[in-house]
Amino acid sequence: AQKVTQAQTEISVVEKEDVTLDCVYETRDTTYYLFWYKQPPSGELVFLIRRNSFDEQNEISGRYSWNFQKSTSSFNFTITASQVVDSAVYFCALSEAPGNQFYFGTGTSLTVIP
Amino acid sequence: ETGVTQSPTHLIKTRGQQVTLRCSSQSGHNTVSWYQQALGQGPQFIFQYYREEENGRGNFPPRFSGLQFPNYSSELNVNALELDDSALYLCASSEGTELAKNIQYFGAGTRLSVL
Numbered sequence: 532a533q534k535v536t537q538a539q540t541e542i543s544v545v546e547k548e549d550v551t552l553d554c555v556y557e558t559r560d561t562t563y564y565l566f567w568y569k570q571p572p573s574g575e576l577v578f579l580i581r582r583n584s585f586d587e588q589n590e591i592s593g594r595y596s597w598n599f600q601k602s603t604s605s606f607n608f609t610i611t612a613s614q615v616v617d618s619a620v621y622f623c624a625l626s627e628a629p630g631n632q633f634y635f636g637t638g639t640s641l642t643v644i645p
Numbered sequence: 646e647t648g649v650t651q652s653p654t655h656l657i658k659t660r661g662q663q664v665t666l667r668c669s670s671q672s673g674h675n676t677v678s679w680y681q682q683a684l685g686q687g688p689q690f691i692f693q694y695y696r697e698e699e700n701g702r703g704n705f706p707p708r709f710s711g712l713q714f715p716n717y718s719s720e721l722n723v724n725a726l727e728l729d730d731s732a733l734y735l736c737a738s739s740e741g742t743e744l745a746k747n748i749q750y751f752g753a754g755t756r757l758s759v760l
Contacts (some may be wrong), residue, residue, distance in 0.1 A: 533686075564745040574733060575647065576688070576751035583745075622687055628745035631701040633678070635687030 534558060535604075535625050543642045544613050550610045552639045555573035555621030565599065565606045566624040570638070576622070582606065583628075613643045647698060647726035648670060649738050658726050659760050661707075666721045666755045670738030674699075677719040679711060680735040688735055694719050695742045729760045 536555045544550045556565060567579040580590065582599050590597045594611045610617055623636045648671035648757040658664050670677050676695045680688035690703035694713035717738070723730055733756050737749035 549647065550658075553709075562745075572752055574756075575753040576735065576737075577647075577655050578748050581748060624687075626745035626755045629743055630743050631678070631744050631747070632703070633690050635680075635689070637685075637687045 533636075534634040535623050536546050537623055537636035539566050539635070539639045541640045542644070543644060545641070545644050546615060547612050549609060550613055550641065552610075552621050552623075554605065554606045554608065554636060556604050556623070556625045558625060558627055560627040562628045564628060565587050566626070567597070567606075567608050568622045568624060568635075570620040572619070572621060579608075610641075613641075614643050615643050617641060618643045646751065647750035649736060649750050649752035651654060651734075651736050651755050654753070655756045655758075657660070657760065658727055660728060662726050663722065663724045664726060666723075666734050666736075666757070668719045668721070668736030668752060670717045670719070670736075671750050672752070674738035674740055675717050676739045676742050676747070677717065678713060678737045678744065679719070679721045679735065681705070681730075682733040682735055682754070685731075686724075691696060693742060693744075695728070696705070700742055709751045726759045728759050731755075731757060 563584045568576040598607045620638045625634045650669045659721040664734040680693040682688040692702040698715045712720045735754045737751045739747040741747040
């Protein structure tokens with residue numbers, strides 16, 4: 532079974548629009564961490580954020596914000612006032628602690644049109 | 646830049662051949678994890694190396710093997726290549742083995758094509 536589901540395969544928005552990327556996860560563990568990574572065309576995965584299962588506070592970092600809801604097993608990512616440089620594939624990921632397994636979703640390809 | 650470097654950038658092999666991919670970890674990182682990313686998919690965990698030994702493996706056959714050296718750099722070896730092995734292979738380094746608690750920093754990957 533897929534532990535991380537990103538139902539949106541591709542999204543296109545016009546520059547300055549807001550966009551939300553959805554992530555739904557599945558785990559039986561009580562202690563786990565959720566991540567978002569960005570993969571630009573260069574291929575290198577860039578770490579964006581990590582949240583643990585005990586911290587449901589939403590987080591804002593500049594134009595990025597994250598909404599973690601355990602009740603719906605979701606960890607959604609919103610980009611406000613999108614820019615062309617935001618164009619990339621975004622991956623949500625899960626790691627169950629303790630452990631060294633890491634599960635990525637299938638990614639959402641975001642295209643920001645100027 | 647993450648400080649994680651991978652070589653080569655691209656590689657073309659034929660079915661049945663063997664391949665070695667290389668990864669230099671970020672300074673101070675003692676753990677290396679390898680991932681396979683097929684086209685249009687998310688990365689899949691292959692295995693992790695810590696203190697020069699394999700420390701966990703995903704759902705990959707034994708023909709996928711690795712090494713870690715005293716300087717923490719690592720190699721991924723794939724024997725008897727199959728067409729389905731065509732993918733982007735990513736290496737990630739971290740300060741420890743628990744991937745929940747230790748952020749992974751990724752290289753840009755090696756694109757392997759098997760013909």
